[in-house]
Amino acid sequence: MVSSRKSKPSLKAKPKATKRIGLALSGGLDSVVLLDTVCKAVQANSAKEPTEVWVFHIHHGLQKPADQWLEFCEKLAKKYRVHFDFRLLHFADQSQGNIEARARAERYDALTDLCIEHGIQDLLLAHHQNDQAETVLLQLLRGSGLAGLSGMPFNRANTKDVSAKDANTITLWRPLLNQSKADLEAYAKEHKLKWVEDPSNQNTRYRRNAIRKEIIPRLEKIQPGAIANLARSADLLAQSQVLLDRLARQDGKGILEGKSLKLKPLLAFSNADRPAANNLLRYWLKLNDLAMPSQERLESWWKDLNAVKSGSSLEWQHDEVSIYLWRSTLQVAKPKVGQWVFQDVPARGKSLGLPADWVTQAQAEGRVEERLRQGAEKIQIKPNAPRKTLKNLFQESDTPPWERQAPLLYINDQLVAVAGVGVSYPHLVSTGRRVLPAWLE
Numbered sequence: 503m504v505s506s507r508k509s510k511p512s513l514k515a516k517p518k519a520t521k522r523i524g525l526a527l528s529g530g531l532d533s534v535v536l537l538d539t540v541c542k543a544v545q546a547n548s549a550k551e552p553t554e555v556w557v558f559h560i561h562h563g564l565q566k567p568a569d570q571w572l573e574f575c576e577k578l579a580k581k582y583r584v585h586f587d588f589r590l591l592h593f594a595d596q597s598q599g600n601i602e603a604r605a606r607a608e609r610y611d612a613l614t615d616l617c618i619e620h621g622i623q624d625l626l627l628a629h630h631q632n633d634q635a636e637t638v639l640l641q642l643l644r645g646s647g648l649a650g651l652s653g654m655p656f657n658r659a660n661t662k663d664v665s666a667k668d669a670n671t672i673t674l675w676r677p678l679l680n681q682s683k684a685d686l687e688a689y690a691k692e693h694k695l696k697w698v699e700d701p702s703n704q705n706t707r708y709r710r711n712a713i714r715k716e717i718i719p720r721l722e723k724i725q726p727g728a729i730a731n732l733a734r735s736a737d738l739l740a741q742s743q744v745l746l747d748r749l750a751r752q753d754g755k756g757i758l759e760g761k762s763l764k765l766k767p768l769l770a771f772s773n774a775d776r777p778a779a780n781n782l783l784r785y786w787l788k789l790n791d792l793a794m795p796s797q798e799r800l801e802s803w804w805k806d807l808n809a810v811k812s813g814s815s816l817e818w819q820h821d822e823v824s825i826y827l828w829r830s831t832l833q834v835a836k837p838k839v840g841q842w843v844f845q846d847v848p849a850r851g852k853s854l855g856l857p858a859d860w861v862t863q864a865q866a867e868g869r870v871e872e873r874l875r876q877g878a879e880k881i882q883i884k885p886n887a888p889r890k891t892l893k894n895l896f897q898e899s900d901t902p903p904w905e906r907q908a909p910l911l912y913i914n915d916q917l918v919a920v921a922g923v924g925v926s927y928p929h930l931v932s933t934g935r936r937v938l939p940a941w942l943e
Contacts, residue, residue, distance in 0.1 A: 522554045524622040526613055527578070529559070529571045529698040532628035534578070535686045536678055538695055540626060541582045555584040558616045558625075560609045562591050571698050587616055617672050629654055629676045632683040635732035636713050643709075649784060649794050652743050653736030654679065682729060750785030753778055761789050763832040769807060776804075790834040793821040815903070826904055835904025840943035842872055842911050842919070847936035855936025856918065856929055864913045873910045881917055883924035895923055911939050 525540060527533045537557065544553045559575040561568055572588060579586035589612040591605070617625055634653045641650035657675045678686065690697070706712040721728040751758075757767045763786055772779035780800055787794065795803070803818065810816055810827060818825040824835040847855035864870050880889040890898075896906045901922070911919040919925045921941035 521552070522556060522620065522622050522624075524556045524558055524613070524617050524620070524625040526609075526625065526627050527557045527559050527575050528628075528700075529575045529578070530628075530700060531690055531695075531697045532630055532678070532683075532686055534695050534697040535690050536626060536628040537578065537582060537584075538693060539689075540677075541584065555582075556616075556620055556622055557582075557584050557586045558613055559586070559588040560591060560612050561588055562605055562609070565700065565702060567698070567701075571700075574698050585620075587620065589613075589616060614672060623671050624673050624675055626675050626677055628678055630678045630681050630683060630686060631733045632714070632718065632729055634679060634736055635718065635729045636710055638732045638736050639713050639717060640709060645796065647784070647794060647797075648739055648743050648746060649788070651736065652740035653733070655740065679733075746781055747785055747788070749778070750782045753782050754785070757782065758786060759831075761786070761834065765807065765810075765827060765830040765832065768832070772804060772807075779804075786832075787820075792823065792834065795820060824904055826902070828902055828904075833902070833904070835902075837907075840909070840921075840941055842870075842909070842939055843942055844937040845940050847938055849935060852932065853936075853938075854927075854930035854932055855938045856913075856925075857931055858935035858937045861913065861937055869914045871912050873912055875907055875910060879910065879917055879920075881920060881923070882927050885927055887927075892920060892923065895920075899923070909941060911941075 523540070525533070525537055527537055541555060544555055547553070557575065557579045559572055561572050565571075575588070576586050591608050591612060613625060616622070637653045638651060641653070644650065654676060656677075656679055657673055659673055689695075702708070703711060704715070706715055718729065725731070753771065757764055757771060763783075768779065768782075771782070783800065783803070784794055799820070806816055806818075807827070813830075814827075815829075816827045823837075826833050826835055844856075844861060846858075847853050861870070875892060877893075879892050881892065881895070882889040883895070892906070892908075905922060908921040908923065910917060910921075913929075916929070917926060918929055919939040919941075925939060
């Protein structure tokens, strides 16, 4: 931790060399300080390592002055001569669920999209030591295990809801995680920085605000240095979690297959060593980028798994995805994220395709659309074969249940293609300009 409040916040961990870095800017004190320090560091090293800085702002629309914050961030980006982009989020029903958690999840998704769009590999976040202490206390109140109490890491790969192509290219960094709020305030005052204040940060009906405003100050009075100590404990617990993950990989031999779990050896392992089996199950969820479950939920899952009959299936809902037991294997079903594209077919080749002019005209008229499966849809995907329902085609191809809600492509209200199944054969031609629809994730 920086001892002098007048010292410049330093980067705890330096991102790997890259031509572009992104920075999440809310307009609050923390992110403004991060922007100032990063821009000065980039400028000082410009001769050795030229770097583009992109500033990303997420407009949640949850506060009346949100438009002013967007304007402030855009002007600040111009002042520092860095690139700027933003996303608008809309919460139709703010009473549904935990608005804090929903806003946080939507913010990360929007930041991920911006990084992919602009070719950003490293995204900097302005979380600091006080944020870490608050996170640890929140996890304690929730009864979290070691993974939750480890708090926020200094860096991690962002793979949730990102296609396989992009998953390994985005790393989240928290360079200020070893700096206290007081350090940042002193730096901002010394350098005469300006920022915006979010009035919702004063509302103690939000749990994090209540901890920040009521609990943390009392802890500091009882135990000076409590914030730094909580953050240090999170770091030590994170080191312990590394060892538990290593143990899970060893225990998972013969049980863990990629991102799936084999039921029979898993149950045998659970009966022999339930704590180690719980650790393996949590590690498996981590591999699938899912939140850690409560102890009660874990026990409920073990009860279901022990009661299920051989060859039967079951389904759980967890962290907004489905977990399936199918053919004695536990697998996570994530929604298909992607888009339909039309790829040119070589004109002189013999490959079949859709008439390009027909597709182009339909696109101009807005008659090309993606739809979700409703049931009873039929398609013919082979010559000299009858039209079959998607249900029959999925059964014939042994498609897992969670992959049967495949995106459908309609042109002029006609079913033309099904992701993972094929293209409607009667619509294909062998001459002229041709294109072939493909679902890209």
